[in-house]
Amino acid sequence: MTTTQQNAPLLEATTEIAATPQEVWAVITDPRALGGLSDRVLRTHVVGTAPVGLGTGTINVNRRGPLVWPTRAKIVRFESPRDYAFRVKDNGSIWSFLLEPTATGGTTVTHRREAPHGTTKVSRSLQDKVLGGIESFDRELEAGMAVTLQRLKALLERG
Template structure:
């Protein structure tokens, strides 16, 4: 799903997981585990002390085909068992997970990429010139977000 915010589309995907919000929360707020579920983020390193909370900073190693690049992030929303979001300093996007309990004891998970102020000029240029175009890259991001949620669901439902 896409909608436009701040000159960049809101990207969103969702799923239901047969695990309580507390269990889902524990995994999505572990940056090292979350990085391993993404098809683009290879690794995430926490900068400073743990546990992760509001203000935690990370360095992420991303890959798309032969391209590898780092990004820096900061946790900007941290509402236990309901809302976890981090802002990517390098492109001004906010990635988030919203959790809501289901009637069956599971969790409805919504994964978003927001750009309330748009993305940076450098990011737009890289998407347009190196990453296949802005629309193509955004479409790829939505597919990747779906992969992340599928892997999260598989991991938690087989545990």
Template sequence: MTQTHAPLLEAAVDIAAPPERVWAVVSDPRVMGGFSDQVVRTIVRGNAPVARGTRTLNINRRGPLVWPTRAKVVEFEPGRRYAYRVKDNAAVWSFELEPTASGTRLTHRRDASGGMTAVSLMLQDRVLGGVAPFEAEMESGMVRTLERVRRAVEGV
């Protein structure tokens, strides 16, 4: 029996750098694949710069399991917000940048409040160890992703 999903997963980090420097990293999906626990590579379709409407193919890995997902950039506000919808599960993943006195607060979200595809929930439930444990793993991975971004941007 398929379990229910959390409507929102979220993690945040403060980065000692201006939003422009953080944006240069988080708005390039080719770079971000190297920071994620799960997304090991992202291929941007077409030769144009990343913008709203850009489509990507993501290669995901968890242990011996490897699978592709397809995504489309749905929001692209330079210096502020980058979001993409994963076609295969209907979730919207985003990075939101907020200026602070010491740099930037970067928030990473997975918004599934509109629901997730039945096939995605079934695979999480039956192949990936259950929806709740898989989401807990993703949320922990989001924290690690943000820490990797912070270290890269700060040059640590």
């Protein structure tokens, strides 16, 4: 798999949740729970049995309408309770959650998709030819990130 320096836009969604950073961290660092909040990820399987942390691998089952495909990821940042990120091996993107405490005792959560070294040619080709175009697919991903944060907020605030 090769990546290119082609610029891939930073995708981002942010929300404020009435829960502490530690409470938010407990949910976002459980890949199985997090997968259930996404409209794109059907399921996430943790590779191995050790506690989830830096270097943990996952296999994810993703979907878009009738299309289903797997991706492999590895946790690349795990700084409790502030920064959680995983790199998708299949396309080179990094997905992250940044947590900042608010003055009211809640947490501002920023969900990002970065591709600091571009994405793979295979990934871009699939986005272009199968998934409706790169720009359209990126807009869809960003909208899905907002959905994930809405579901995370609902889960933590219904307490």
